[in-house]
Amino acid sequence: MQNLKDHFNILVGQSGGPTAVINSTLYGIIKAKKAFDQITGIYGMINGIEGYLKKPMVDLGLLSDEETELLKTTPGAYLGSCRFKLPEDYQAQVYRDIFARLEADHIDAVLYIGGNDSMDTVARLSEYGARNHSPIRFIGIPKTIDNDLIETDHTPGYGSAAKYVAASVRQMVLDAEVYAVRSVTIIEIMGRNAGWLTAAALAARKYPEDNPVLIYLPETDFDMADMLHRVRDLLSKRNSVVICVSEGIHDASGRLICNLEHSTGTDVFGHQLLAGAGKVLENKIREEIGVKVRSVELNITQRSSAVQASFTDVSEAAACGMKGVSLALEGQSGVMVTMHRQDTPMLYTIEYRGTKVGNVSNQVRSFPLEWISAEGTDIKIDFMNYLAPLIQGESFPPMENGLPRFLYRRQSV
Amino acid sequence: MQNLKDHFNILVGQSGGPTAVINSTLYGIIKAKKAFDQITGIYGMINGIEGYLKKPMVDLGLLSDEETELLKTTPGAYLGSCRFKLPEDYQAQVYRDIFARLEADHIDAVLYIGGNDSMDTVARLSEYGARNHSPIRFIGIPKTIDNDLIETDHTPGYGSAAKYVAASVRQMVLDAEVYAVRSVTIIEIMGRNAGWLTAAALAARKYPEDNPVLIYLPETDFDMADMLHRVRDLLSKRNSVVICVSEGIHDASGRLICNLEHSTGTDVFGHQLLAGAGKVLENKIREEIGVKVRSVELNITQRSSAVQASFTDVSEAAACGMKGVSLALEGQSGVMVTMHRQDTPMLYTIEYRGTKVGNVSNQVRSFPLEWISAEGTDIKIDFMNYLAPLIQGESFPPMENGLPRFLYRRQSV
Incomplete structure (x- = not known):
């Protein structure tokens, strides 16, 4: 026309x-x-x-x-x-x-x-x-x-964010495994309603039994007791357990895990402390299992890298x-x-x-249930056929004095 | 011999x-x-x-x-x-x-x-x-x-971590500046006793008035009231204020800012909530100034990227x-x-x-006071002569299927 x-x-x-x-x-x-x-x-x-x-x-x-x-x-x-x-x-x-x-x-x-x-x-x-x-x-x-x-x-x-998540989780796993002490590392990934980005953590594994050993998406109900049971069992066989969770995981009643702490936590200024899902799991595992625990929020680097x-x-x-x-x-x-x-x-x-x-x-297009393991604690390898092409190849910004050069409009000051 | x-x-x-x-x-x-x-x-x-x-x-x-x-x-x-x-x-x-x-x-x-x-x-x-x-x-x-x-x-x-911090802060600043609403973003960087890594955030600036506009190291005393005053003033002139802080910033009495919340915050399981320095500043700014605030911990990606x-x-x-x-x-x-x-x-x-x-x-070798501004809220440009050579050049791991390949010993499972 x-x-x-x-x-x-x-x-x-x-x-x-x-x-x-x-x-x-x-x-x-x-x-x-x-x-x-x-x-x-x-x-x-x-x-x-x-x-x-x-x-x-x-x-x-x-x-x-x-x-x-x-x-x-x-x-x-x-x-x-x-x-x-x-x-x-x-x-x-x-x-x-x-x-x-x-x-x-x-x-x-x-x-x-x-x-x-x-x-x-x-x-x-x-x-x-x-x-x-x-x-x-x-x-x-x-x-x-x-x-x-x-x-x-x-x-x-999605492809760039997924690549960032997979590469970062792979690197954090190497970091998490250096000490000969039992420890749990929780990595919280963006995704309130859909678990696509968290599922990309599957690609971080270098071999089938590798970390992250547990991956939780908002497409299934999160069961705290079951998670604690699995972590205890895993820690009887390996030193380092790395868990990836979507920010939007929720229990069977639909209540967000990140809201669990809203009711009681207040800081010195008297306002409520908002804790992410990763922080809630960190506290729970420390309390119930008593091992070294750390939680990491990938935060805005996931979408800006x-x-x-x-x-x-x-x-x-x-x-x-x-x-x-x-x-x-x-x-x-x-x-x-x-x-x-x-x-x-x-x-x-x-x-x-x-x-x-x-x-x-x-x-909202949810992550397909057929790519989630029956227990709701892992992603099936079939997903890799879908994901792999999307993260192929590297795009690099031009570098200047050791740092990436970007185009920008100045903030009015 | x-x-x-x-x-x-x-x-x-x-x-x-x-x-x-x-x-x-x-x-x-x-x-x-x-x-x-x-x-x-x-x-x-x-x-x-x-x-x-x-x-x-x-x-x-x-x-x-x-x-x-x-x-x-x-x-x-x-x-x-x-x-x-x-x-x-x-x-x-x-x-x-x-x-x-x-x-x-x-x-x-x-x-x-x-x-x-x-x-x-x-x-x-x-x-x-x-x-x-x-x-x-x-x-x-x-x-x-x-x-x-x-x-x-x-x-x-140090050089690789500093390069990661500078590049990440530069990218997060672009992200923080997209909305036409007043907002504060706090980025917490590793460094309990020395501010070298946080100081590298200076390199993120693309021009002199660029974000991050405030940088706080543990080498000086952190003054909450002064920070709030500066943030209010900055927000009268620009929409987006980005602040970088070392995890180890402390007040004039030597008390860690990240400990400020220890005394009262407890979660539903009855244990204390440990909040980082960035989280404490986030809560304080939200309470006192009432703008959109977000805090980000760069966490272990700083040392594993x-x-x-x-x-x-x-x-x-x-x-x-x-x-x-x-x-x-x-x-x-x-x-x-x-x-x-x-x-x-x-x-x-x-x-x-x-x-x-x-x-x-x-x-411990502290960050030199002569490279910190008189007010203790910024790093002097002289520091760049020291830092610039250390972040030059790019090292890339070999890539396989879109992700970095690493050498590893398997965890015993």
Whole structure:
């Protein structure tokens, strides 16, 4: 489909939590301008749809080639992000404000990079546009380390985070095993509702009996007594026990393990101490078994580590950006870019398509139960067929004086 | 000095906390066998001097060339480690046991890789040997991410940990700055008594006013009220404030900040909650200022990350191992390998020497006060002249299926 107007301006936004490759997608979108000569301008909204009404756009065409290349390997979110939910009522003023601004800015397509919540924004804007016969196209591009979007084989951001988790756990296991004393190490990994990222700890094992010997996801109920029993048994056979847990593990009643301590712990200032799931397990094991215990939260390094990101992930994130541009040029709207693994033996290939964004928004794709062991304490090796291609290859940011160079906008000071 | 016996067997031990490069030193020692044909065997003690009396040595000559190369880029401690203090009483049975075993094993030199406490072990064994006219030589080889050994410009392990800290803080700052809401992020870095590693966060800044805007070391007294005042002021000018603190910061009375919460916090199981310094600051800022606050502990990843270690550090760690062998062959004992930066403009070079290990053991080299700002809240840029060479160059472990390959001994299961 040919665009017959004298301009085709694209506006890009980033939304939700940052990842190692959300800027790789932005890179892909900027590079698409070279591939499609209909495109007249590519602009960025600062701090997502929330910031768009308050701040001027930035002209991404002004980035030099070197800056654009830097973007590909820069973590965080170059354009800034937001956590903002559009109202259900399409009569709300905010819709009129956004569309007035888009028209004033001569925008023809909005590409929005984000996770489940951000796809809700794309769905609402495209619905409002359709109701009001707006020609502006709205395309969602997936991004989340949680890998919990439906209708796509995986999400950009997951591969790099999974690679970081697997490599870090493998290194921490070497560290945990140096002493000839019995000890337990608990590693808490991001994932409130879905265990995809925690499951990647399986790849850390160097041989079948290797640590981490226990892996717990939020897809099954966590049983404290059973865990203590297993740890006791394992400690009778080996010195070092390493356990990986998702932050969102819960008991059979659905109560989060990380909430167990809320009721009584207060600090000197009188407020409640919030302990993570790992900390709760640490305290319980120390109390009940009395061995040396340590808990580690991988925390925001999981989603911001670009120093050894997955080359596959970086490349796919850029390709998703390009596909988003191409869908917009085709005249599609209310669509999210999806990735489909081709069923080719021995060869990993991805086909990029689009799906109605309304199918995706506000849904969670859980980690499949068939890849969790019957006891709920381990991940089956079958999962590796799915995971392995996603963590292949190394992407390195350029280094300067021994440290990674990144592209950034200065904070106003 | 020529060794006139028909053997020169070296026994190596690793002791104290692991680093990214303690195995690089072991690699250097094994490679030294090629350089010095007097050496008849190189053996490893498992779990340091404590394990030596209980477990058979391993013959490091049995490692293949490929395995030896893998050792160079493997974190942890391949031989295992211990935390063990020899008694002050040289009449103690343990000394007689160790020397009887060394003689039975035909050991001519013991190389012990470790930090302050491990140097105490070297000092005591060489002193006992001297008193009892033993020909066995004892050499210490420095290792600690804390960089707190005296008589040496720096210690192997520090450069890689500092590079990891600087790169991680730089990435976390990008992450912390994505939202247009006021927020504080606290990053807690290892260092109970010395602030060298936390000071490396200075290198994370991309421009002078960049985050982290506050850096606190244990070398000065931490003033909570002053910190709160500064954070309030900073938040009036910028959205995101990132603070780096050493785990060992303390108030003017010497009380550790991380102990502030010990007295009252108890969890549901009735035991005290131990909160790190970062957590204490997080709670205090939330309570007093009421903004979004997050604290992150870099934890054991700081000392176990080999995926992008400092090439300078890895090379120097190996060179320290080689130097230890050469000192032993010269007939020295009770000596620790030291590194001396040559005063050559524009060119960083290190000369390797030895110093009496008794000068070093049980001493702590603090971060110099002249590199701390007058207010005690920042590090002066002068420090970068010292730090920059130590983090130069990248060392990468070989990759296999997207993850780093390491050399390991299997845990007995």
